[in-house]
Amino acid sequence: MKSIQVRKLKEWFIEKAILLSGIFSVVFVVLIFLFLLREGFSLFRGESVIDFLFGKSWYPISQPPRFGILPLILGSLLVTLGAAAISVPIGIAAALYIAEIAPQRLKEILKAGIELLAAIPSVVIGFIGMITLGPWIKNLFNIPTGLTALTGSVTLAFMAMPTIVSIAEDAITAVPRQYREAAIAMGATKWQTTWRIVARAARPGMVAAVMLGIGRVVGETMAVMMVTGNAAVIPRSFLQPVRTLTATIAAEMGESVQGGPHYAALFAIGIVLFIITFLINGVADLYLHRSRR
Amino acid sequence: MHPRLTQKIAHAVLLLATLLVVLPVLIILAIIVGKGASAISWDFLFSMPRDGMTAGGIFPAILGTLYLVLGAIIFAVPLGVLAAVYLVEYSSDNWLSRLVKLSIVNLAGVPSVVYGLFGLGIFVTFFGFGASILSGSLTLGIMILPVIITSSREALESVPKHFRIVSLSLGASRWQTIRHSVLPHALPGILTGMILGLGRAAGETAPILFTVAAFYLPRLPQSIFDQTMALPYHLYVISTQVPGIAENVRYGTALVLLTLVLLLNLAAIILRSRFRRKKKW
Amino acid sequence: MVDAPVKFSIRAFHVRYGQFFALRDLHLDILANEIFTVIGPANSGKTTFLNSLNRLIDLVPASRCSGEIKLDDVDIRHGMEVEALRRKVGIVFALPLPLPLSIFENVVYGLRMQGIREPQRLAEAVERSLRESYLWEEVKDRLSTPAMNLSGGQQQRLCMARILAGQPDVLLFDEPTSGLDPISTARIEETMLVLKEKYTIVLVTNNVAQAARVGDRTAFFLMGDMIEASATSKMFTAPADKRTSDYITGKFG
Numbered sequence: 101m102k103s104i105q106v107r108k109l110k111e112w113f114i115e116k117a118i119l120l121s122g123i124f125s126v127v128f129v130v131l132i133f134l135f136l137l138r139e140g141f142s143l144f145r146g147e148s149v150i151d152f153l154f155g156k157s158w159y160p161i162s163q164p165p166r167f168g169i170l171p172l173i174l175g176s177l178l179v180t181l182g183a184a185a186i187s188v189p190i191g192i193a194a195a196l197y198i199a200e201i202a203p204q205r206l207k208e209i210l211k212a213g214i215e216l217l218a219a220i221p222s223v224v225i226g227f228i229g230m231i232t233l234g235p236w237i238k239n240l241f242n243i244p245t246g247l248t249a250l251t252g253s254v255t256l257a258f259m260a261m262p263t264i265v266s267i268a269e270d271a272i273t274a275v276p277r278q279y280r281e282a283a284i285a286m287g288a289t290k291w292q293t294t295w296r297i298v299a300r301a302a303r304p305g306m307v308a309a310v311m312l313g314i315g316r317v318v319g320e321t322m323a324v325m326m327v328t329g330n331a332a333v334i335p336r337s338f339l340q341p342v343r344t345l346t347a348t349i350a351a352e353m354g355e356s357v358q359g360g361p362h363y364a365a366l367f368a369i370g371i372v373l374f375i376i377t378f379l380i381n382g383v384a385d386l387y388l389h390r391s392r393r
Numbered sequence: 394m395h396p397r398l399t400q401k402i403a404h405a406v407l408l409l410a411t412l413l414v415v416l417p418v419l420i421i422l423a424i425i426v427g428k429g430a431s432a433i434s435w436d437f438l439f440s441m442p443r444d445g446m447t448a449g450g451i452f453p454a455i456l457g458t459l460y461l462v463l464g465a466i467i468f469a470v471p472l473g474v475l476a477a478v479y480l481v482e483y484s485s486d487n488w489l490s491r492l493v494k495l496s497i498v499n500l501a502g503v504p505s506v507v508y509g510l511f512g513l514g515i516f517v518t519f520f521g522f523g524a525s526i527l528s529g530s531l532t533l534g535i536m537i538l539p540v541i542i543t544s545s546r547e548a549l550e551s552v553p554k555h556f557r558i559v560s561l562s563l564g565a566s567r568w569q570t571i572r573h574s575v576l577p578h579a580l581p582g583i584l585t586g587m588i589l590g591l592g593r594a595a596g597e598t599a600p601i602l603f604t605v606a607a608f609y610l611p612r613l614p615q616s617i618f619d620q621t622m623a624l625p626y627h628l629y630v631i632s633t634q635v636p637g638i639a640e641n642v643r644y645g646t647a648l649v650l651l652t653l654v655l656l657l658n659l660a661a662i663i664l665r666s667r668f669r670r671k672k673k674w
Numbered sequence: 675m676v677d678a679p680v681k682f683s684i685r686a687f688h689v690r691y692g693q694f695f696a697l698r699d700l701h702l703d704i705l706a707n708e709i710f711t712v713i714g715p716a717n718s719g720k721t722t723f724l725n726s727l728n729r730l731i732d733l734v735p736a737s738r739c740s741g742e743i744k745l746d747d748v749d750i751r752h753g754m755e756v757e758a759l760r761r762k763v764g765i766v767f768a769l770p771l772p773l774p775l776s777i778f779e780n781v782v783y784g785l786r787m788q789g790i791r792e793p794q795r796l797a798e799a800v801e802r803s804l805r806e807s808y809l810w811e812e813v814k815d816r817l818s819t820p821a822m823n824l825s826g827g828q829q830q831r832l833c834m835a836r837i838l839a840g841q842p843d844v845l846l847f848d849e850p851t852s853g854l855d856p857i858s859t860a861r862i863e864e865t866m867l868v869l870k871e872k873y874t875i876v877l878v879t880n881n882v883a884q885a886a887r888v889g890d891r892t893a894f895f896l897m898g899d900m901i902e903a904s905a906t907s908k909m910f911t912a913p914a915d916k917r918t919s920d921y922i923t924g925k926f927g
């Protein structure tokens with residue numbers, strides 16, 4: 101029958117389209133890397149990779165320009181570590197509360213609240229941080245400007261926490277009921293069960309949650325740009341303005357000449373960022389797999 | 394210390410931590426509403442800016458955001474839903490499907506500014522679209538692809554397996570089964586993912602910095618090859634680079650953006666919980 | 675019965691999951707218009723056997739089949755499309771599995787997938803198949819109500835009607851009454867006895883007494899092998915293999 105053949109042909113096309121769509125995600129990852137390389141590679145004709153990664157001076161508009169990103173790496177590192185120090189303990193604690201202790205109704209409200217926090221655009225958080233947190237820190241520590249690494253850490257902590265809380269909460273909830281029941285049957289209190297048994301069992305998932313939260317912080321651009329002061333120098337304390345890798349790209353792309361060395365250098369920073377987040381997400385995914393088994 | 398006492402303290406500490414995470418949402422909302430509400434007016438929302446942005450409204454930014462977000466969805470939803478169909482209905486646990494899943498995880502983790510660079514490199518430069526709504530939408534579309542794929546996957550996986558088995562046993566082909574016995578039941582979940590994607594695309598600044606956004610355009614965009622203003626970029630510029638703008642205008646802009654994004658996310662959350670309760674199986 | 679044509683001929687058929695054999699070296703003929711029952715303890719390969727007859731086994735990604743199964747002398751793997759096979763060989767599962775649709779839409783699902791859309795044809799098929807499964811009188815006034823609202827026994831008969839609408843040749847039953855009360859069970863068994871006039875029936879059952887009640891011929895499966903197959907009366911009075919008689923008399927199960 102002709103109509104059966106037509107239908108079979110249509111289905112063949114649809115199934116090919118489905119297969120292609122699946123493969124597209126792989127294609128995009130490869131494309132991103134390739135295009136970063138394409139625009140960024142020309143930098144390395146005039147400068148070695150070592151000089152780029154470990155050079156202490158980032159002076160893109162001086163004559164001759166210097167493209168060492170160590171200050172930027174250290175800036176990102178400082179802000180990230182600070183944000184992690186704040187968000188990890190609080191985030192894990194909140195995840196434990198929501199997963200194990202909160203009553204059902206409250207749990208749903210809290211989870212919704214955290215989803216909403218995660219949804220707030222980074223430019224809005226940066227705006228609030230800049231206008232409220234900045235001056236507050238300036239007055240608190242009596243320093244020339246409130247836009248510092250510390251401000252960045254606190255602001256970014258608020259962006260990492262929802263990620264950490266929701267993934268850790270999933271991991272904790274996934275711990276099989278038998279673990280808890282066995283502990284309670286042996287006379288443990290709820291807290292002892294939660295802390296000694298459940299948290300330990302959920303550890304791979306919690307590690308993944310922390311890594312993904314850190315990954316989010318490393319990749320943050322707008323909020324960081326608005327609160328860390330944008331000084332591309334090697335930081336000596338938390339109370340100094342710093343510059344992160346991400347903010348550098350966003351702030352300086354407009355000033356660079358397309359195809360020129362500054363332009364290429366910014367793309368090269370993009371390569372570094374891509375690799376860093378690739379690694380963080382890859383390892384986090386491994387941990388998530390371990391926790392699901 | 395007595396275990397009961399330890400428990401009381403521990404629980405209190407955890408509750409405190411939870412509040413520390415959740416309260417900032419309310420505080421941020423309170424501040425922005427408090428200081429920005431006074432700027433909101435019909436004029437503010439629907440008229441063009443005047444006097445170098447110090448007067449008039451932000452209508453072009455709102456419109457621009459809507460264009461970009463719509464474009465992103467048009468690109469990301471068909472591609473993302475079909476990719477999810479591939480993962481759930483067609484792939485077996487082989488190297489290809491694991492590679493696809495790994496790629497999705499990585500796309501989800503790429504920093505937004507790197508998406509901006511990618512958009513600049515491929516759409517603006519390589520394809521020659523220039524800084525335009527087209528470049529911006531495509532860039533945003535790729536960025537929200539993981540969101541669409543992940544939520545569509547969950548929606549498809551939640552359809553009971555026996556629907557597929559019954560349909561196939563009655564002589565339906567694989568695609569017929571998906572089209573008639575699986576997809577219709579996954580639609581609410583897919584819709585939820587779409588709304589989440591909309592919210593995400595509306596709030597992002599870095600991907601549109603180099604691919605489409607302009608601060609002050611004398612007229613509204615006429616085609617997809619034009620640049621446009623957009624809310625997140627607008628907020629960024631008026632709060633960091635333009636002096637002399639009234640404080641409540643800055644807060645008002647933030648309020649408009651925040652309201653848009655939060656309403657979309659709230660809609661998704663409500664839709665998702667109603668769907669979970671209403672399941673007919 | 676001796677001269678009945680062969681419906682299914684199965685030769686050297688194996689189903690493997692990695693190194694584990696779910697079915698081993700199966701040689702069997704199923705005759706037209708008989709009720710062929712398959713008995714055996716859990717994990718003996720009964721359901722795998724059934725799922726091989728309509729190639730639902732293909733849905734299990736790790737499975738590997740070898741050997742030959744022919745339906746009306748046509749190879750079911752290489753000689754016909756799998757959708758055509760499944761329309762000729764319908765299956766009723768152990769649990770009633772209505773689709774989340776109305777009664778009417780459940781019954782015509784297979785027909786719609788074939789492209790049949792004329793309301794007249796569909797309505798005729800619905801009445802005919804619901805009568806054949808003895809459900810028509812109970813539901814004729816509410817065909818557009820959700821199928822999920824029916825009782826378990828009614829849903830199972832709906833599942834039968836669903837297959838019958840497509841006018842198949844063979845009906846496969848996978849422990850169809852294991853979840854039902856005795857009255858519904860009896861009704862389904864009666865229906866099977868009527869249906870065998872038009873159709874060939876293969877029935878897998880955990881209930882040895884059910885095989886004795888309705889089976890024309892019976893096969894006993896144990897751990898992937900078919901131990902013996904013969905006329906039901908003979909198998910239950912004088913089985914050839916000691917394992918068969920042990921199972922039938924309940925020494926193991």
